[in-house]
Amino acid sequence: MILLNPGPVTLSERVRQALLSPDLCHREPEFFDLQDEIRARLLDVHDLNPDDWAAVLLSGSGTAAMEAMVSSLVPDDGRLLVLENGVYGERLSRIARLHGIECEALRHDWGGRLDLERLAARLDQPPAITHLAVVHHETTTGRLNDLPAVTALCREQGVAVLVDAVSSFGAEAIDFDGWGLDACAATANKCLHGVPGAAFVIVRRASLKGAGVARTLYLDLATACQAQDARGTPFTPAIQSYYALREALREFFDQGGRATRYARYLALAEQVRKGFETVGIEPLLAPADSSVVLRAYRLPAGLSYDRLHDGLKAQGFVIYAGQGGLGGSIFRISTMGDVASEDMTRLVAAVADTLGAP
Numbered sequence: 001m002i003l004l005n006p007g008p009v010t011l012s013e014r015v016r017q018a019l020l021s022p023d024l025c026h027r028e029p030e031f032f033d034l035q036d037e038i039r040a041r042l043l044d045v046h047d048l049n050p051d052d053w054a055a056v057l058l059s060g061s062g063t064a065a066m067e068a069m070v071s072s073l074v075p076d077d078g079r080l081l082v083l084e085n086g087v088y089g090e091r092l093s094r095i096a097r098l099h100g101i102e103c104e105a106l107r108h109d110w111g112g113r114l115d116l117e118r119l120a121a122r123l124d125q126p127p128a129i130t131h132l133a134v135v136h137h138e139t140t141t142g143r144l145n146d147l148p149a150v151t152a153l154c155r156e157q158g159v160a161v162l163v164d165a166v167s168s169f170g171a172e173a174i175d176f177d178g179w180g181l182d183a184c185a186a187t188a189n190k191c192l193h194g195v196p197g198a199a200f201v202i203v204r205r206a207s208l209k210g211a212g213v214a215r216t217l218y219l220d221l222a223t224a225c226q227a228q229d230a231r232g233t234p235f236t237p238a239i240q241s242y243y244a245l246r247e248a249l250r251e252f253f254d255q256g257g258r259a260t261r262y263a264r265y266l267a268l269a270e271q272v273r274k275g276f277e278t279v280g281i282e283p284l285l286a287p288a289d290s291s292v293v294l295r296a297y298r299l300p301a302g303l304s305y306d307r308l309h310d311g312l313k314a315q316g317f318v319i320y321a322g323q324g325g326l327g328g329s330i331f332r333i334s335t336m337g338d339v340a341s342e343d344m345t346r347l348v349a350a351v352a353d354t355l356g357a358p
């Protein structure tokens, strides 16, 4: 089965085999070697200086990393502004509210472009915003939000920026230093091609210092970072997921690193878009507004998502539905994971087949 949903991804044989590595106690030096290697390689993915940045590992899905980032980095006297244009932006707001963080949202239609004028106007007004949270690639629609423009406005006002990069880390360009980010949340099982269970926050070391009192025990970044820096771990980690992540990172660099992965995803995404064009299926967004990781397409008239999904599954492909109000009108294709151009050729043929079927 080929997974074209936005994580978990189709594994390479190399990563799958790593799941069978020896049993390991997380209080032994072998585990800390594993943890150290992952933390160092995660910083290398986007060429970060370890003096300024830390990769803090967590056991959980991508949402655990989002929650750790938001709950650990906005202090009690801070005020968070969340930019919402899809499911994950709205999730950032929910997390902040659950933790009692002073929070407001700039809401946009799902899939809409972030309104920079509204953002600039809000940042100019009291009460002062101290932190901004934004999704880099809004997986709901495949839109790549304009982080260079958003972060430029935040830098002017001295606003700290927290990014949900769960579905872009490892593929899309992220200029941590140039954009002046404070932290990015991400996970093993999307663009890095690991398995679910390991997530992480890349955080500016200086930002951890101002974090204040912990709001949670399990997801507190400062505690976790301190323990990991000292070759420790506060709790039992998802060790097999770590094995897979280490192998996935080794493979990532063997294949040429972030720019190579971007180029590979771009080629696959464009192949699918052009293939779908030949059978009359249109993308929801223009390629220039889209990520290379996932693209949303309009369901053709007369074809329900369920029929498309089931027809493709019978031919070995798992696709992904639209969420919420988009469920009846779009479907999504992610080209993350160990998938090749030949697979996309077969996918387009399978879609044509399903469209033609009575």
Ligand SMILES: *Cc1c(COP(=O)(O)O)cnc(C)c1O
Binding pocket: 006, 007, 061, 062, 063, 064, 066, 088, 135, 137, 138, 139, 164, 165, 166, 167, 187
């Ligand atoms: C997948 C994803 C998440 C996290 O989802 P989990 O199911 O918790 O792994 C968060 N943000 C974005 C943008 C995502 O694509």
